[in-house]
Amino acid sequence: MEIRRLVVDDIPECMKLITDRGWTWTPEQWEMMLALGPGYGAFDASGLLGTALTTPYPEMQAISGVLVASWAGRRGIGTQLMSNILDISPSSLYATAMGQPLYERLGFHPVGQTVAYFGTFDGPAAGVTRVATTADAPALADLDREVSGFTRPGLWDRLVNPAGPYTVLMSGDGVVATRPNPTGVTIGPLIASSATAACALIADIAAGRSEVRVDTDNADVANYLVGSGFEERPGGCVLMVHGAADVPTDRSRYFAPASHALG
Incomplete structure (x- = not known):
């Protein structure tokens, strides 16, 4: 078995793992993740057996995309992939129920949890937002760093x-983004000054759309x-860290992560 860095040409093989494991990543999401940080794959003569990605931030790396093919289980592939990236810096990840035991064995500990909600928003837009432009990117990155710690x-x-x-x-109270998923869009990041402000941001971005997903830890x-027409479904994850006590900052204004992959 060989472990090497993934490239864009490997995305079709990565999507086979996604299908095998029932995940909802898209090829576009793989392309973005490989552009923002290195990803590694375990290969043998049959092809791609497993993956692990890391998005390096100065404060802490976010680990994601830890997948092992169902036909390649119980060979220590996930552990080998993780050992390839784990000692680079303090690390965070969102663990599925399937992955959490592996991460606990590797020394991760839980610091939070998200619950997944899906639905078609049945209320009106709040009318409090405007579309962000490229000129807003520096200010939004500063706000994100203050709130998410990254x-x-x-x-x-x-x-x-x-x-x-x-x-x-x-808006003056925060920012919200969506990204495509196979059945609609996922909201995140969602940064707001309060839960009330977060709900107004959700209303503006979810009104008139098809199915929307939101992962949140806020009651x-x-x-x-x-x-507003949503229901809780499987898909929530446990936020875990390694090599640090917690994520870098108080996340009381961080109502939905950028993604489970990006932290």
Whole structure:
């Protein structure tokens, strides 16, 4: 078995793993992740067996995309892929129920949890936002760093790029973005001064859309979603860290992550 860095040409093989494991990543998401940080794949003569990605921030790396093919289980592939990246810096990740035991064995500990809500928003737009432009990217990156604890201007350059598949709305109280998923869009990041402000941002970006997904750890936002046509479904994840006590900052204004992959 060989472990090597993934390239864009490997994305079709990565998508086979996604299908095998029932994940919802798109080829565009793989392309973005490989542009923002290195990803590694385990290969043998049959092809790609497993993957692990890392997005390096100055404060902490975000680990994601840890997948092992169902036909290659119980060979230690996930552990080998993780050992390839784990000692680079303090690390965070969002663990699925399937992955959490592996991460606990590797020394990760939980510091939070998101719950997944899906639905078609049945209320009116709040009318409090405007579309973010490329000129807003530096200020949004500064706000994101203050709230999430991660320095990632490259992410915001991509999110506000008018040629990209993302929608970003902002107000004086925060910012919200969406990215495509196979059945609609996923909201995140969602940064707001309060839960009330977060709900107004959700209303503006979700009104008139098809199915929307929101991953949140805030009870007030969750209640608002349930009252607006959403339901809780499987898909929530446990936020875990390695090599640090917690994520870098107080996330009380971070109502939905940029993604489970990006932290």
